[in-house]
Amino acid sequence: MKISPYIENLIEKAGKLNKTIVLPEGEDERVLQAAHEAAVRKIAKLIILGNPNEIKAYFEKQNWSLEGIELLDPLQSPKLKEYAKLLFELRKEKGMTEEEAAKTVLIPNYFATLMIKAGDADGMVSGANHSTADTVRPALQIIKSAHKDRVVSALFIMVAQNGKTYYLSDCAININPTVKELVDIALSSAESVVQFGDEPNIAMLSYSTYGSGKGEGADKVREATAMAKEALKNQEYASLKVNLDGELQVDAALDAVVAKKKAPSSNVAGQANVLIFPNIEAGNIGYKLLQRLGGAEMYGPLLQGLNAPINDLSRGCFAEDIVGVIAITVLQTQK
Numbered sequence: 001m002k003i004s005p006y007i008e009n010l011i012e013k014a015g016k017l018n019k020t021i022v023l024p025e026g027e028d029e030r031v032l033q034a035a036h037e038a039a040v041r042k043i044a045k046l047i048i049l050g051n052p053n054e055i056k057a058y059f060e061k062q063n064w065s066l067e068g069i070e071l072l073d074p075l076q077s078p079k080l081k082e083y084a085k086l087l088f089e090l091r092k093e094k095g096m097t098e099e100e101a102a103k104t105v106l107i108p109n110y111f112a113t114l115m116i117k118a119g120d121a122d123g124m125v126s127g128a129n130h131s132t133a134d135t136v137r138p139a140l141q142i143i144k145s146a147h148k149d150r151v152v153s154a155l156f157i158m159v160a161q162n163g164k165t166y167y168l169s170d171c172a173i174n175i176n177p178t179v180k181e182l183v184d185i186a187l188s189s190a191e192s193v194v195q196f197g198d199e200p201n202i203a204m205l206s207y208s209t210y211g212s213g214k215g216e217g218a219d220k221v222r223e224a225t226a227m228a229k230e231a232l233k234n235q236e237y238a239s240l241k242v243n244l245d246g247e248l249q250v251d252a253a254l255d256a257v258v259a260k261k262k263a264p265s266s267n268v269a270g271q272a273n274v275l276i277f278p279n280i281e282a283g284n285i286g287y288k289l290l291q292r293l294g295g296a297e298m299y300g301p302l303l304q305g306l307n308a309p310i311n312d313l314s315r316g317c318f319a320e321d322i323v324g325v326i327a328i329t330v331l332q333t334q335k
């Protein structure tokens with residue numbers, strides 16, 4: 001399996017944390033291959049949901065050991081009733097009945113999310129066979145946002161062709177974030193980048209740099225920048241080394257020559273490594289352009305701001321991508 005140097009570095013850090021990651025899609029060969037690789041490399045202890053006999057047969061056929069991997073059929077789990085009760089208690093105020101909870105718990109993404117809630121796993125990686133919404137919804141309903149009143153958002157890690165690492169948000173969850181939600185996205189991104197062992201230089205992106213362009217979009221980003229700068233003065237961020245500035249066009253954010261002309265006083269322009277997009281359209285289109293035409297390696301969408309890490313995979317992912325996301329999920333368990 002070909003693993004990129006960036007992910008190799010994360011794998012080394014993840015292996016030291018001794019965490020348990022649940023993979024709800026045991027019917028998918030790519031998931032089984034990734035679980036095998038992750039177990040051999042001791043990135044985490046893995047729990048695979050699915051049919052244990054079929055999974056065992058697949059491993060035997062490959063001549064692979066199941067050391068470090070637990071197989072679990074939700075239907076046979078002694079904890080099924082406990083998890084259904086937990087789900088009912090968590091969702092009854094939202095109108096869920098006991099009957100609905102007993103059915104919903106059997107959906108693998110819900111079962112896995114409830115395992116995390118109950119403390120039986122530390123994180124989940126899913127989405128090789130499910131849409132973003134189906135992977136993310138149980139997390140939003142059960143695990144919930146770690147910060148009161150802060151939206152959960154999605155981050156992509158990008159390794160560009162020049163070898164540099166960049167972080168992009170929110171390209172996958174919040175469709176048209178408000179000023180406050182843009183601030184949430186920037187703060188969560190700062191925390192994520194620190195978790196991955198990097199220093200955040202955050203550019204709040206727009207089509208305008210320091211007032212060069214007019215319109216509601218630029219006003220929104222300018223306002224969010226001011227609010228985020230204020231928030232970063234709070235005690236909880238004092239220990240994080242975070243630079244943030246905006247509103248910046250992407251060329252001013254990334255290119256030192258352009259930055260000198262457009263935003264010479266900025267401590268971020270020309271050296272940004274975190275790009276905060278004004279909405280999901282800019283973010284989603286932007287990351288796919290970088291991936292398809294720019295040849296960048298992309299990991300995500302990674303959920304940030306949840307009480308425990310749950311990550312989505314692209315349905316077109318390869319087994320090596322899943323290994324990378326398992327390592328990232330382990331690192332996100334760090335507080």
Ligand SMILES: CC(C)(COP(=O)(O)OP(=O)(O)OC[C@H]1O[C@@H](n2cnc3c(N)ncnc32)[C@H](O)[C@@H]1OP(=O)(O)O)[C@@H](O)C(=O)NCCC(=O)NCCS
Binds near residue numbers: 151172174
């Ligand atoms: C993420 C997403 C699926 C959630 O939508 P949904 O399932 O309709 O969710 P709902 O609005 O019914 O909310 C479900 C729960 O999640 C919570 N929630 C929704 N979005 C949230 C967010 N960004 N942060 C925190 N909580 C959120 C809601 O408060 C609600 O909680 P409750 O039921 O306990 O009150 C939706 O935002 C979405 O579709 N985003 C775009 C996804 C997409 O297409 N991405 C592009 C491809 S990657």
